Amino acid sequence: MKLTPLWLALCSLPVLACGPDGCETPLTLQLTAAQCHLNGLPFLSPDNDTRTNLALLLADEQAFSLPDGALPLPFTVDALISPAVGDTGPAGPDPLLALASSLGIDAATTEAAITRANSWSEGRCISNNPVSAEAFLQALAQTPSLTTSDRSQLASQRLAMLGQCGQPLDATESTPQGENKAAPLSPAAQGFADYLTASQHFYQGEFVQADALFATLAEQDQPWLKETADYMRIRVALNLSQQNAFDDWGSLDRSRIDQAQWQRSEQLISDYRAHYPKGRYLDSATGLLRRLAWFKGDNELLASRYLQASQRQSAPELVNEIDLKLLMQPGFTGSAAMPMLTLVQDLRRLRIHDSWDEWQPLQAAELTQQAPQFARHAPWLAYLEQTSRYYLAKDYDAVVAAAPALGTGPLDNLAFSQQVLKGMALAARQAWPAAEQQWRALLANQPTPLQDQLLQLALAMTLERSGQLAQVFAKESPIRSDHYRIPLLEYVAPAPLLRRMARDEQASDLLRQRASYTLSYKQLTHGDYQDFLQDRAGSPATAPFDWQGSQDYQCPALTEVVTTLARTPNAPRALNCLGEFFLAQGLDWDPLLSRPGADTLAGSQDLFAGKQRSRLDWYQKVIANPKAAKEDKAYALYRAINCYAPSGSNGCGSQQVPVNQRKAWFNTLKQQYGTSQWAKQLKYYW
Template identity: 35%
Template structure:
């Protein structure tokens, strides 16, 4: 189910992949370009998850934490996600499923990104090569087959590749194979060729005739292939003429036959060559037959014993997500503890994602109480679910504290233990408990620095921001060291004193540059022009001019464009001195119309407009969502032009330019690029007409042809 319970396009693609023989639903995850809400207590799904069990998490993320819990904790070899354009906004605090896979199972990620894909990937024929190797090895070990016949049989196997390549001509089989053992191997090839050609009826009949073969390899393989053939045939009606897959249209009778054949194989060969594959196919049989409780139990057993360090764990998680959660028909279908816990966490969400076509009923306390028998072997997990239900649904934070005792002084935490302490801390915060900050400080000491500690640091920073103690985040030996957390607070909340201090002595280049950039930008936009003159000395020599203002969290590799303040663009069509001189003029006279217009051009030419607009986009509950401590109110370009036009000191050319630029704020789309506050089209028309009427010979009136 991932984040959404209704990704039907993905379901179709995944179903098609499963129909063709893939073991899991790995593939598109919708994580690309994910930007998190910088807060921890969300009750809604978000593409960016947290390093503890939560209603906000992708179901795959919660499954992974639970698997690690069952296996004893976070694998030691796990590393932090690879820094990339997609993961940069997560700030080492949050995790998408793709980012989590890159950290825990990098080999799986690399394998799936290999191009070109292996031959016949995603089709029945993906086993062609491995099957050929097994066939050749079995032949080599069968001494009762003459050497010449063995060579003929190996050559005859090319008929299987021809079937995979789409050849429908009748194959030529060697007449020289006459030994009893050789004939059994030849018959097997004919059955395999029918299987790859999707002639499932012929394949099943052939394999059925070989299950009593005197050749051990042929007999075992034929029995296994009967099951595989029946399941492949069962999926044929589910694929329409366009290739879309609908699991409700599978042939239930064939699926049941396939399941029975698997059971027969495993009884006869419990440790056989194909035993692991047969158990996987048994799960597919449950899925094809809609036997969701049985499927849930099979997955539950796997989750309990699978090592999270095994690369196969990622495939298992995606298989469970696709086959069990994505198509869950009803809340009673899932009854194994770890799978049910994941489903319960999803049902604690206040709402489903926007793209979800289905809604699950929210999990109420009475229903959770009725689930107690399913968690008989997992009492701590059940207690956590009770606390999570109280937190997310009932908003009974006192009940959370009663259920989850303080245990914030441990040296390390399993995923479940850490989840419990995080939820307790969030309940303390929700109650306004004075002990919350001390709790977070203690918890940080034992939290895993790779995944857990950044979340605790976010909780601490969030607390100090809202308690008016922002300086503690930047104090010497502060426990808050995640660069992105510190940079967000500098950019959105910090006052001038903190910005100056961190611009000089920040813990990283990024921090120093963000602090200096924010300080100089706010000096200008808040009218602190004399301070700007002094603070320009914080710009290092050689500072980059090109860059993405405010884009450091998306792409920290790109330079913060501090050089804009020392050698940026000052003028285009309107004559302006260097920015330093403009700031000096405004320090002497803050209403100097020419200097104001030059300041506006600096903003426009150096891409400051969108950055100004972004100041107002922060959610109130997010980190950096409280009012800025920097003195003064922001003045954007629209306000500059309005100030020039409202005064009496501007020259005719300056007034004409202010009118021109006021209209051009809306060019060419009609959207305001100078401010977050629009004016009606009638006002834009009035500016246009005034420019044409009062300053008809100005170059600005001549240049302006339209209003928007």
């Protein structure tokens, strides 16, 4: 087995900092606000991303759909609000392909247009997409007064526009009237041709020309053209109002908004909603009211718009929009129009704050002042008071006393959060039996898959800290996820438990492999040589423990090295060869040596018996052994000094040997063992 696959396998552990940016993902019920990515938990936690808490609250109002399945904790906000869609089998043909084909367009032309449209776009250009093109082609197909030639030419011209935005069409792509003079468009087709011309002006940013054409089209009798033109007049006015209001960095300067066009946009939206109460663009037009409220800088109006939107739609885009337009804005502490946002911001302000956070910590007196906002949401205020007691006052007894009695049946996210906070308070008091009872009762209370994951983590941490680690791995244990069981095996479990789980045929292959690897690794680093040999007897050799020795410094296979150490634990050559094995396999800084934090899962004391040793420890034993052969001592000196190459930091263990001692080793190697190949190879000490 090569070194890279081994490290990749070990770095799949959730508690390790193996990501490309070095960000850790701690397994704990209380994250840190400064934790990179603001990884989340499925309860209303101050340290969740604000979008996570917002999504949980919206889900309680039946205004958002959380993932049906489990997410290993902690999860990213994207995983919560934009879960990956499962494999639904082979995708069918793009409907635009079939529709274009029925209008006489060859597949290659349509596919090229779709590919072009899939490139990155922003702003007004986003709507120049295959969906809008399909709507246009559908209108062509449903207009009986058009000729076959009309439909083919107009469809070709619309497809040519796909992916073209902010610049004139390529000359080869044809213009709205086209260049096919042999087949002029019929009078019935002129409205559609004018629509394409107006749309081209719009996407090129020529809003005045587009406005005039769309106004004329709004007088058309053709239903699709008339409604679409009315809708596009809204978008034109909106773009006219904002065209000078953004700087090169995308920041809005409200003083530069064209107020006349802003007011016109609002009126056009009102007219559209009145004329088309079930219009095809109703959601989009209503959504543009939110943009107008944002332009105005009226947070209460904007919050009321979001409240209305949340009652009509459940989409990640809405959660992200609320977060960007309100929750992330400095100074926004909440809204009387949408008290849910006050709750989210209050939770944010209960975090452990760092200097980078612009929000001031929430004060208990503010909750009294906010009471009128929560008049219709008393449980929200009660939860804020509970979280304030836990995170600020650290009055855990009061948190436990204030928690509602646990009934039977599923809990919504708010009720679940209340019970989680009670369990956390019991754990903070180290009332382990009561905490265990709380988690087990919740696990028996029909939790959702998301809630179940949190409860497995909570119970695992409680059993770990109460000295009942074996209960995590009991046959009847509700802790089933390897995500929580493997870290406990790797960082806490004693040898008997590791041995049992390595042989447990009911466990997953991954868990058994980790248990086996951890057992072998710790047996070597803790000097448990006899058990290492016994456990590996009769078992197939597995990487990296199938090492067959080295040539430069004559070492036999690993099993022979360990056999020697089992008989003579201080055998110089065997100790050097054990170090050679660790060096060759890249095990000096195995992830098993990077222990989780004390407040995270698997952060308690390692129960594996004996003292952990490193490669440098073994070399030092040989250096200090007066009976060691010259070659063995020279090699140990050579390797011990090289542990600090080239930076001066120990790469073979955690101990820090003073530079004077390393200099003394170097002098000893050169003066007493100068004829050895190891002395000749070494030119410096670090």
